[in-house]
Structure formats: structure tokens, C-alpha cells
Amino acid sequence: MHWNLDQLACLLAAAEHGSFSAAARKLGKAQSAVSTAIAHLEVDLGLTLFERSGRTPTLTAAGAAMVSEAREILRQCDQLQGRALALASGEEPRLTLAVDEALPYPPLIDTLLALAERWPALELSLLNGAQAEIPHWVDDGTADLGVLFSQPTLPATLAVRQIARLSQTVIVAASHSLARRPTVRLSTLSRYRQLVVASPLGGNRQVRLSPRVWQLNSYYAIAELVAQGIGWALVPEHIAAYPMYRELLRRLTISELPDPPSVGVELVHRRAGAQGPIARWLQDELSARLSR
Amino acid sequence: MHWNLDQLACLLAAAEHGSFSAAARKLGKAQSAVSTAIAHLEVDLGLTLFERSGRTPTLTAAGAAMVSEAREILRQCDQLQGRALALASGEEPRLTLAVDEALPYPPLIDTLLALAERWPALELSLLNGAQAEIPHWVDDGTADLGVLFSQPTLPATLAVRQIARLSQTVIVAASHSLARRPTVRLSTLSRYRQLVVASPLGGNRQVRLSPRVWQLNSYYAIAELVAQGIGWALVPEHIAAYPMYRELLRRLTISELPDPPSVGVELVHRRAGAQGPIARWLQDELSARLSR
DNA sequence: AATACCCATCAGGAAAGCAGATAGCTCAAT
């Protein structure tokens, strides 16, 4: 393989302009350069690319086949060059996104679809985690960007930005004795076991209404146990509406709290790490789609 | 774009072998050549491809992105080289196949599928024609290979090879008075209009059993008119079985001809034109599949 | 026949690429 990209470019230009001279003018070279380039290419490939009987050379069938191969190669070279330019201007070659597994999926999926379309060559890693794992991954560099539920404390190295609030609801098993009443008082509720999200890493600032509390690091685990009748919990609406549990759960209205406290959704990234254009776009997009 | 394929090859080798020295050994070059090649590539792309702090260089994230782009380009270059080799050895860059539209489709389609898989880069043209058009197209160079029903006369410049025989049947409209009898005599048949294939170009050697004859150049047109009750015809089995007509047609048995004459299927190509490997393969494949 | 345009080839000079040598670095083993 002794030929090079310049020779392919000559071939393409000659095929497109119909003559070596015109190709040379287009390429800003001397005619002799194009002529010898194509002659060498023909020797290297062992093919006659142009029929030179007439006034202007005409592509042979083999030449046409080589032109389409060459065109594809040069297109890919342009692509490499473009990619290099984008990377040089700070665009991320890869990105790791950490999201809390209990976030509503549709806006995340939509965002990722838009991301794939806009930056087809980006290498993405998506980490699903529970609660305090998210800021931890971002902090230690495992992830570049994190989306999580509001945490009581976060490492000081992280920049936080609240992007949405999700309304919550109190759930209990359909089979639970509490489920029989449409409205309950706080004092009634506090007699039963409450399940709250918390993790050994971060603290917990979720509202505690009952002295009898179990802590779990996943809303799904909470919903699962609540469905089994082990207690009640305050969870985001979309968790209560999750198809797998919906039949097994009932929502409670609390007389003192007709609108239970909402939970915030936050975006975090390292203060130190420079944000590339894709990360910035992703933040805006996630923010827009999650807050709708 | 000042970089070249050698530099991309150096990048790939260095990334794969973990050091410039190892890459140089693999490429059969001096270490300094690889070192400068990659240094120039970095300048041209405006990127740092390797982190050189440690004992051996390690790819940066941007470098990894460039490696995957470069790998694709070099793969395509190999492909071009391979294609050139095949073309130089006589493989056809493009092929035009002319087939009679009345041939049974499934074996043709199967052959074309196998062709597409085996020679993905081949440019194919498929011409559907009726009767004498096929040898005409092959003769004048419009097509390279033709598949047709036996013709009485063919240009002497063509090489012919019979590859199959298709059994035929006598058809008549379901509404036709002949359709009421399971078996008819030749003398009865000759009182009705017979439709035969023929074309102004070639003559006609199809069996004429009736003095009242219409000539058409397409079996489909014949089946259509027979279905309308305009007469009877001798056609290949698969035409009689064609879904669009099947309900409208009846088959007749002729007492003197319990097995009506079959019709041959032939392959033609120019004697002069050199047959490439794909054309030869195609002939064998068509022959095998049509004669099954 | 004249003109305009094209191609291949040649010679000389510029540019790029390469091998080999060398100096400085990192890492691991002693």
C-alpha cells in the first residue's frame, strides 16, 4: 500500500472535473503533479483508472469503483479532522453521567436520545445509583455529571444546581389497616413504622414523622417493602405510580399536610473540572426536561 | 489537513503496543520516526494524543477518540486495496443482468441475495425484459449476462447454454366453454384462438396448434388475455400458477399430448467479452437454482 | 490549417521522511 491521501484527492478531483488540468487548477497544483499522482496510483493499484484515448481522460469502470472507495475514505478523513477540531475546542470525547435510579425515566431517556443525535461520536457511560452514591461518584471522578435527589450534605468540591421539584405522596400497602381511611392524622401515622431514604454515606434530612423508622438507600426498595405492608413512606409521585407497585399501594391524605413536602432534583459536577460544551448542553437539557 | 496515513498508522500502532519503541519495531521503522510522526500529528490536529509523564506514553481521552477514527480510516484503506487487487485480477466492478420477466422469481431473488452477500461492493443493474429483448441487450452491450426462454434464432456473437427446462400447461379462462371439459382434442383446440409468445425481433418457434393465432411478446399479457376469455395458450407452469390469474384460469389436458412440450431456459453472454469471476459464479448459481 | 486545450515526461530545486546517535527521563530491582 504505497499510495497516499493526496493521490486519492487527485483521483477524486480528476473524476469530478473531467480532466487532470481542471483538477490541478482546483487543487492549486501544477498539472504535472496531478498527472504523475494518478499515474503512480495506477501503478500502485495495478489498475488503469482513466482511458486516455480521447481529448480528455475518461474514467474506466474500475476507476469508478476506486473513486467511490476513495470518496468514502476522504469523507472519513474530513470527519476525523472535524472531530479533532471539536476536541481541540474543548468538546468532551467521553462523558459519564450518574443518575439516581429513582428519577423519572422518560425525561432522562428523551435527553439521551437527543444527545445521541446531536453528538453521534460521543462515548457515553451511564451509571445508575442510589442516593448518596451519585455525588460520591462525581466527586471521585467516576462520573462527570450527576442527577440526584436533594441531599442534606454534599462534598464542598461539588457545584450544585437545583433543576426541578417533584411532588411526593404518602403510600401504604393496599392491605394495610391505614389504607381503609381516606384521611389520617399525623398522630395516627406516627404509630406505624416509617421507611425513609438514607444512606450510610450521606446523612438524611427526609421528614421524619414517626419515631419508628427504617432507613433504606433506594425508593424502589422502600416501595417494595411498603407494598408488603411493613409500614408507610413518603415517596415521589412517579414512584407511587410505578406500574409494578401501583396495584399494591394506596395513597394517604394527611389532615395536617394536604400537600406533602416536595423533593428537589439537583445537578452536580466538580467545581474544578472544566465543563465542556456537551456537559453544559446536557445540564440545560436535563433541567428543561425534568422541570416540565 | 496536513497529516497522512503513515502518521495514522503510527498512532494506531503506538496505541496498540503501548509505546513508540514497540510500535517502531512492529512497523519496521526507527523509534525516532514514530516519535516525530506522532509529534507532528499532534501539532496538525491541535491535540495532545499521549500523556508522556510516565515511563511509557498513555493515550489521552482525545487520543482514544482519534484512534478509533483512525482505525476506521485505515480499515477503509485496506478495503480499497483489496478491491483494487480483486479488480486487477479481473473481477467485474459492475455487472448488468437481463432476465426475462416471465421467469420464475424465487430462484432469481435467491441468487441475487447470495450475490449481494458475497460481493457487497459490486454495482448491479437488473433489466427485466420480454423475450427477444434479452439477447438483444446482451448483444449490444447493454447487459453482460442474459437469462431467457429458448429462442428460435440468436445473434451468432452470443454464447448460449441451456440451464433448465420448465414444464408447460395449456390454460383457458375459467369462464371459457373449453373449461367445462377435463380433456380436449387437438382438433377441438384448433377451432379456438391460440395466443403465442413472439416478438418482432426474433421469430417464433412456439408450437402452433391453431390456425387462428395472436402473437404477444409477454407471457403475462397472454395470461391476462386468456383470463379474459379471448383464447387459449401454452404457458410455463409457474405462469399458470401466478396468484393474480390462478382463480381465473383452468388447465386443460389434451388427449394427444398428455405432457405438453417443455420450454428451455437459457443463459447467454457475448463470446467476445471476457467473463469475470462474478459472471462465472452467477452463471453457475443461476443454473443450479433454476434447474432445481 | 489554425487554435485551444489536453496529457506525459523531463530536469532542477524544495521539502519531507528516515536512520542512527545521544541525552535525559522513569521505573523496578538490587
Added chain:
DNA sequence: ATTGAGCTATCTGCTTTCCTGATGGGTATT
């Protein structure tokens, strides 16, 4: 701490490639 193996960057001189501009010969149009 020292030594040694292995690595990279850089320099020098040489070779090869590449380019331009000129020239001769071919083809189609006027």
C-alpha cells in the same frame, strides 16, 4: 541509594519524494 533496562525527544546527515515550470505531442473544434 544505586544501577540498569527501557523509554522518549531531538539533532544531523542522507535519501527519497514531491512539486513546479517547460516542452513535445495528441485531439477536437473552428
